[in-house]
Amino acid sequence: MKTSIGAKTFVFPTPVFVVGAYDINGRPNIMTAAWGGICCSTPPCVAVSMRKATYTFDCIVRNKAFTVSLLSAEQAAVADYAGTVSGHSVDKFAGAGLTAQKSELVNAPIPAEFPVTLECELFKTVEIGLHTQFIGKIIDIKVLEEVLDERGRVNIDKLKPFAYDPESASYYATGAKFGKAFSIGASISKKNE
């Protein structure tokens, strides 16, 4: 029997997205967002939600572009820092010792030190409530070569990414690969044939 834990924002895994954008002065900024995920295959789109009060919100509205970076667990403190101080008062690139590279495809900064960065054009803006959802069309993904496999795909065991747990407000490492998708369910399909 299941018990009620109330209406709250819990799912797992929740991603740790570091969102990059330029401010009104052209200064690069980052913020961390856990409310988001891929939302469409064609065009390829990623959704990121943020409050209007964030410094990044106006940056995205103005530039109609942003980046979404995925970090390794070793960089979790940088993601946490970017999620706990505001670009209103702090230069987070300087504070975290990051290098901003201008994307050649969208008007948004690519933090050189982060292993994976999605370059996004603002595609749709969805007002939900406290959070506004920015849907970004993924124009390209830039990746540090050391996290790629021999076929040029991101290798999770090399990237060593992490997840956020809203229930305990904690970060979790990624464990082992254990099954092939569109495959391990075949045992159930076959049983029913």
Added chain:
Amino acid sequence: MKTSIGAKTFVFPTPVFVVGAYDINGRPNIMTAAWGGICCSTPPCVAVSMRKATYTFDCIVRNKAFTVSLLSAEQAAVADYAGTVSGHSVDKFAGAGLTAQKSELVNAPIPAEFPVTLECELFKTVEIGLHTQFIGKIIDIKVLEEVLDERGRVNIDKLKPFAYDPESASYYATGAKFGKAFSIGASISKKNE
């Protein structure tokens, strides 16, 4: 230096959501979706994207309600099965040996065997492209007691959830908790004071 891997739907972690809904005949159905995530804190909302061709799409449009279940890695084959066969031709509750309980709060089924189920009212529908995004207002979350901690919160180490990797089309287990959010970044903030 970063290299381009093209415009594709890659982020990690990607969740494995098992979405439940009733069909036009009141029969419970489930499908698996990896494109989604929490999208607003107030009201608490979760987004799930699906193609119009899925059996579940019309079920959600009709009932304006759905459930989102999180499974343990031990149940990954069930999630994979629910993502690879269609409710058009198969009774997936029967096929996977699941028990459908009617939610008392929304017009959608709760699979009794899944440890965590979010009960959602359809709040917004966002047309994006191949995928349509359903934004569900989380009315309650029902949880099996064995995955709760002593304070009544979901414990990730008991739930043992898993993630989907779009790059390798594989499932990954959850690793160890390694850091407190809104805390481990303080070392960087302090360095800059």
